[in-house]
Ligand SMILES: O=C(O)CCC(=O)C(=O)O
């Protein structure tokens with residue numbers, strides 16, 4: 370992502386590192402219900418759980434690119450504040466995931482500590498579904514810009530969800546109705562920053578391997594470093610593939626909730642962030658993740674009304690928890706080390 374302006378400020382992504390071969394799909398074509406483009410989207414969501422979304426040549430895409438650029442400025446201003454000020458907004462996991470997370474709070478796959486500073490902005494706070502939370506002035510003075518980002522990002526995700534409804538043979542509007550902008554949810558915008566190292570270790574994991582818990586994530590990045598583990602590959606350094614950031618594109622990935630809802634048809638892939646490759650390692654790395662979570666009271670039960678989504682097999686238990694109960698349970702299991710995140714779903718469609 371975002372615009373050529375930000376890419377011009379970053380050294381080139383090297384062509385010599387192993388890369389994931391993700392398709393680039395056009396938001397404008399998906400918005401016009403182009404059957405071929407929608408099929409490619411569906412295939413990518415099942416094979417990789419990831420694709421690049423070209424936002425150019427679309428009014429809603431252009432709006433979002435402009436907003437994302439504003440959010441890059443906001444990230445630099447917010448995460449550039451003194452640690453002593455940021456720590457007064459510290460997040461409080463697993464109960465409250467909004468606010469500031471300093472680097473070194475999380476354990477990565479190799480047992481070391483992460484290197485990612487983050488600030489999480491809640492959609493409910495920014496849109497006004499709840500009374501305003503207390504955020505640093507860098508954010509409070511830009512509430513309007515943040516609102517624009519949330520609204521435009523939500524509109525772009527709605528186009529993807531509508532295409533998934535059609536491909537999954539669901540009633541029109543099914544997926545969007547489960548994640549409305551005006552209902553309480555844990556949808557958030559994560560502002561991320563990692564600083565360059567004085568001595569570069571290209572294998573340093575700045576954010577450990579994970580899958581996203583929600584439905585869909587839109588990611589905006591300029592410097593590389595994000596990697597995905599191809600399905601079926603063992604989790605060793607040599608198997609991870611870099612994703613090359615592309616100007617004018619957002620990276621889209623499927624989260625665990627959509628794997629549950631589709632009985633494992635769609636895939637959520639393990640991903641992580643390492644040192645940005647080549648000369649990019651020398652610059653601060655910023656990114657933005659818009660993480661969509663459904664209405665808190667929605668059910669995690671498999672979606673009904675689609676002939677493609679498999680029914681429960683003998684002995685399989687129906688998931689009856691709500692979205693928020695399931696998320697708390699899963700986060701707790703991961704924190705206790707009882708569950709190791711891994712790629713899920715991508716199961717073949719039963720004839
Ligand atoms: O910074 C990135 O490129 C990825 C961030 C990410 O995966 C997340 O916030 O869930």
Ligand SMILES: [Fe+2]
Nearest residue numbers: 579580581640
């Ligand atoms: Fe992620």
